[in-house]
Amino acid sequence: MPLRSTGLVALFVLGIAGASCAEGATDDVGPGTPGGGDTGTTIEEDTGAGGEDSSIVDTGAGDTGGGGDTGSTSEAGDATGETPTDADKCAAGCPKDTVDIDGNPLTGECGCEYACVKKGSTDPIDDKFTDDNCDGSDGVVEKCVYVSASSGDDTKSGTRTEPMKTVAAAIAKAKTLGVDVCLSGETYSGLVTMESGVSVYGGFDEKDPDFKFKRSAAATTTLVNSGTVVYAPKIDVTTHLEGLTITASSPTGVGQSAYGVRSAGGSGTFYVRYNTITVGTGTPGGNGTAGANGATGGDGGAGAGGCDGCSGGGVAGAAGASTCSVAGGLGGTGGYGGGSGSNGGNGTVGAGGAGASADSCFGGGNKGGPGGPAITPGTPGAAGGAGSAYGSITSEGIYTPARGPAGLGGQNGGSGGGGGGGGGGDDVGGFLCKKDRGGGGGGGGAGGCGGAAGEGGVGGGGSFGVLATGGGNLVVHLCDIKVAKGANGGNGAVGGSGGGGGSGGVGGNGADDSGEGGAGGNGSAGGAGGPGAGGPGGPSVCVGHSASVTVTFATGLGKNSCVNGGGGAGGIGASSAGTTGAAGTSGVSGDIEKF
DSSP: OHHHHHHHHHHHHHHHHHHTOSOOOOSOOOTTSTTOSOOSOEEEEEEOTTSOEEEEEESSOOOOOTTSOOOOOOOSOOTTOOOOOHHHHHTTOSOTTEEOOSOOTTSSBTTBOEEOOOOOSOOOOOTTOOOTTOSSSSSOGGGEEEEOTTTOOTTSOOSSSSOBSOHHHHHHHHHHHTOEEEEESSEEESOEEOBTTBOEEEEEETTOSSSTTEEOTTOOOEEEEESEEEEESOOOSOEEEESOEEEEEOOOSTTOOEEEEEEOOOSSEEEEESOEEEEOOOOOOOOOOOOOOOOOOOOOOOOOOOBTTSSOOOOOOOOOOOSSSOOOOOOOOOOBTTOOOOOOOOOSSSOOOOOOOOBOTTSOOOOOOOOOOOOSOOOOOOOOOOOOSOOEEOTTSOEEOOBOOOOOOOOOOOOOOOOOOOOOBOOSTTTSOOOBBOOOOOOOOOOOOOOOOOOOOBOOOOEEEEEEOSSSEEEEESOEEEEOOOOOOOOOOOOOOOOOOOOOOOOOOOOTTSOOOOOOOOOOOOOOOOOOOOOOOOOEEEEEEOTTSEEEOOBSTTSBEEEEOOOOOOOOOOEETTEEOOOOOOOOEEEEEEO
């Protein structure tokens, strides 16, 4: 009877031990662990005897101790000399380095089917897929919202048995629960927008026969989108993006860039680790806009004719008008009687003509002097020179390409002087001749305006594995990054032609004994605008950043790998008015660059 009694007790103990071998929830995940931080709320997987999971919310997560080292049981028999049963061996719990994950007492030794060496309660995601806390998978199982593109439903709870469907919905739910997001080994299309404190992990095998959503090297999680794949607007607490294949295709638009990951700052640390990042090329830069042609200078007005025996007439010709401040000189007013005509106004270059003196009775009149012309045209503008290959980063983490320098505008032409007024006709004794008014001088022609400069070409878009701005810390580790060749820069544009100079106005005719006014001088043409330079080629950089970001990134064995396609070609400089703009600078390329 002692043997039978011992067996019954052992079987009773086996039933209790088999139910307590499962590993419990951990209470602290530390940096890099799904749910990194002790939030007080976890999503816990509760496995029933049938192997079908049900989820509960447990506000007091802790280690149940199911997977620890229990030591070996003695097989020497009891004091009576009887041989111990299997129940005696299992009375102390799971054998060393085994854990009961499935809750089935018939699997494994003593119902403990999962071989695992427990290292602690935390389990950071790692590149070896090691289950440090023996809860069934790399990472802390109970601290994730799970996602499956093929079988998920965004109305579900997000447990391993009720995954959600979209990354965006899962991130929103994880934010409220204080946990992370774990993605099945499938492809997810569209932009992923990170939330500070919600890490996103890939590589979970939803169809693992022994443990749903077990993290595995065979499960590849791919995020794809055009332009930007992952955008982190603001990271203020430690956040991870790990275990993913990130593929960015080319964007649309002019001079736009492609990014695997784009970060806009914050005060926290953003870990980008264990990822394969492949980025397509940006789009070519646009060509510059041609400079506008300079306006033609206005013609000078004609002087009014003189007056026989009267004081009317002889009005000065109007100055040629200008839209660029090179108006012509005003004509001189005709003299009256014994008075001389007034001098014409000076142009910017041509001097005004002298007014003529009065003539005596029967003298025929004295003609006003002509206004001086502007002969030399304005100087053409210089061509745009070589520009910088480095653009800038906006507050949203978007790269803005530099553009090629524009040319300089052409110099305005000179304006002509106004013609002098004709001399008046004098009387003699008041009865032989009457007083006459001389003709007015013609207005000077305005100078032509210089042509506007041709713009430089817009820089080409870049290809960036990761681009970060706005402060904080960026850690890129054990990533394989391949970026495409930068896009070509746009071409420079020609400058505008200079406007023609205005013609001087004719002088007014004299009357009887008065003289005619002098003609206004012609204005000269404006100079042509200088052509623009070509835009720089786009960058091809694995990690780009602004000066405000502290970056940890290195390439080599046990670090990161970086393959770049080379910077884009610079655009062609334009040629006009006998001069040519500089070619655009080749784009920047390298492992890491500061913009």
